[in-house]
Amino acid sequence: MPDGVPIYLDYAATAPLDPRVADLMSECLRDPALQGNPASTHAPGRTAAVRVESARGQVARLIGAQPETIVFTSGATESVNLAILGAARAAADGMRHVVTARTEHRAALDACRQLEREGFTVDWLKPGADGSVDPGRVAAALRPDTALVSLMHANNETGVINDIAAVGRICRERGLTFHVDAAQSAGKLPIDVEGTGAALLSFCAHKLGGPKGIGALYLRHRPRPALQPLQFGGGHERGLRAGTLATHQIVGFGLACELARLGLATEPARIRALRERLWTGLQAAAPVAQNGAAEPGLPGILNVRFPGVEGESLLFALEGSLAASSGSACSSATAEPSYVLRALGLSDLAAQASLRLSLGRDTTEEEVDRAARLLVVCVRRLRAALPAGAIEAIA
């Protein structure tokens, strides 16, 4: 890590572009033979289309799918929107009920809220204390008019994993469309999409070392779920996602998926060990607690809270040294606590005293040790200035 560059522990927000992907994309952008529109029938177009289809295969292999099940989008947010809005709107007359969870990503929450505005009823399931959604609760929420169940595979804030195979079985038995948001888990955990029972599965490139601005929606082949497109014009991607395909983005996505797939044999264990090393190092800042169950969890996400520590001050103290995400939903103007952490039962103050540390491809033991030491120093310094009783009051 060069001097002056913060330790990057925000892989759950986005992973740095893999240099091999960057090189390939750059080649693709410069290669005169790849400048055609992949939808064109002339030679340059066909050449580009060959590369697109090759990448489609790489993307599909990451989740154990066939290439023809993959629809390219602009990213996971679009995939999630296309899945939720598209499937619900395409459902048969009278099927106006959707089941999801309160801890979903904003992309899913906002798409479901849009459905409510359109007259759908949405059941917002509460996770258990461990952060996961009980499949039994999903089953209990189903109604004769349920059109769609949408759940994330792994939570983007806590890394907690939902039992999507169990939910998939429930949905399959009842012939329901099940959408899985796998934006955080694709490439981090082995996924056999056929085995999950998912009819739709969303993921993207930039969480796994690919470029931003490209994602995919898996659309089960048989039985194929009904899906209404969100945009029109040109019939690309079998009429489900109009727009000229971005060859370089898709090629980069393909390689990122290929690299992630090859890394699945070793990377999860390596990253999990780093996460445990980080957690061990943070014990010197006790009291410190983990938000959400550690297992089953994504190998690279550690969501911790430091009782008595104010979130904005902690991030400011770390500024320039460590890049991570706070338990607040953004601006200091609102400092709104994370809805995910609140859904786990944390108070607003406890949520604001939390930090998501997410590790990935380039994270090293040295960085983890340095990050732990840095955090311990900052937490101790802020606590040294606290009024008596603050640690207990802000836990």
Next chain:
Amino acid sequence: MSEPRATYSPLVRELFERLPHAGDLAPGPGTVVHGEVIALDRGAWVRYEARIEDGRVADCAFRAWGCPHTLAAAALVASRMHGRRIDADAVFDARRLATELDAPPEKLGRLLVVEDALSGMLARALALQST
């Protein structure tokens, strides 16, 4: 989840980095008074402590929980209390602190907590002096 978007002035950065006068008063002569405001809903908890000698602040320390602006304001005020008469007119009000620290408007509520904690401490000191 995301990084904070607030920007911090050089003075806030400098004070936050050092947190001068954070902690407890050093032992010494005089009368010790304190003022404390706990306003978790507003995002701040500030406690001042001062040693008063001959109607003046001989030493002042603070403890605080809050955002960088809150901590910086608390430290700034503690630094400037030294040698001040407890009945002096000039107090550190929140608006003046906000201007000096270039704090965004939404931080005013937290700076009011700083002001209230200081006012409470000075009121105690004055009350003690009059007895």
